[in-house]
Amino acid sequence: MNIFNQTGKYFSLLLKVFSRPERHSLYARQTFSEIDNLGVKSVGIVVVISIFMGGITTLQVAYNLTNPLLPTYLIGLGNRDTLILEFSSTILALIMAGKIGSNITSEIGSMKVTEQIDSLEIMGVNSAGYLILPKIIAVVVMFPFLYILSVCFGLIGGMIVGPAVGAVTATDYLNGIQYLFNPYYVTYSLIKCVVFGFLIASVAAFFGYTVEGGAFDVGTASTRAVVNTNILILVWDLILTQLLL
């Protein structure tokens, strides 16, 4: 019963979030601030993770490609498709659920337990709209950019590691990443990014907004938000893959 109760509360909150803003200019300013805070400030971690994952995937594909009849450019192709189809969308979303999601839950949760949200309500501000809508827009807008960045740096990671350990030549690797490229894979992953971005921001905000108690409860809510977002990302990954591929 609890899951239905929580789902109902989640959709009620979304209704409140998507109601008409009191002042568009203030919401827009808040959205740009969130784009910087949640999106631009995640670029560093995305770049680092992607370079390492690109390099590691290249090594793993090379390790499994033991048949001498198979051309080595397939290593580049394997790395590219892994990054485009799954790593840079789903795995990155799981990582971002930890980074961005816990940030959102703890920020909103702290505001709740220190009565800052009540204070907004007393002023006549739609607190859910003012606090959550800019975050959802920021993450939904920025996640596709982070995805593209992740693919690029993942490919660069493979390009550095593959030739460095002698698994593949730079020419073969570059040929591989261009071979049999299907642009629809990118479209499919961008759609996933939009859905995952929405889930990360909205589920994390829900757990923060509904927290009750003190600092301990905010911590618990952050953990629950990350766990639930991860599960929802995997469920929606399965659904979207079945629908779109």
Added chain:
Amino acid sequence: MIEIKNVFKSFEQKEVLKNISKVFNKGETNLIIGRSGSGKTVLLKSIVGLHEVDKGKILYDNRDFTSMNQQLRKKLRQEMGMVFQGGALFDSLTVEENVRFPLDMFSNLTLAEKQKQVDFCLERVNITNANKLAPSEISGGMKKRVAIARAIVMNPKYLFCDEPNSGLDPETSLVIDALIHSITVDLQITTIINTHDMNSVMEIGDNILFISEGEMCWEGNRTEILHSNNQKLQEFVFANKQYQRLRDDKINEQ
């Protein structure tokens, strides 16, 4: 004027407010007093609509708040200011931005006009040279004063204060009390303060409601409190032996 009529409120099976009725007058500091857990915060939050009452009516100058839809409530809330127990200042904004926030959200004033109003309110609460500081950089007493400045920046008709003196030293508490009282009288607003600070009761209690275990137990003013025969009220107000002696001296003087 705010009038509450036969208000009941329960949480699950627990009845927290039982048939409370009271008129809070304009231009007076109205106090709600009672022990911790007596229901005074629930009553205050019910009056401002943070809790929905189960039964009863809350009237703001004869406008029935309990039957209003969300849009009308939002409009009415622009006539309210509230000072929360911990100040509830927005951490991400400076002192000045905190006070300006309601103006940014709801007024059509120019930036210069808003600044003038913010400076006026900060001056009113004796805050100087702190405009650019973050809430984490100022003391508890200053936070309360900034919260008062933010509460009055829209020239509210109704001011609510939830334990404005909690965590403050006696001297700062007196300053806060005097400030709230003078704002109430000068601006002729309806102020409701939720407190269990006896200094506040004796200093600024124009109109006092004492509640015990969710029930209305006594009402009167700070002079009448000395002569009340209400056992629960006497036990609560004069729990301290020093206060008991002062009361007896005062009665003997009269």
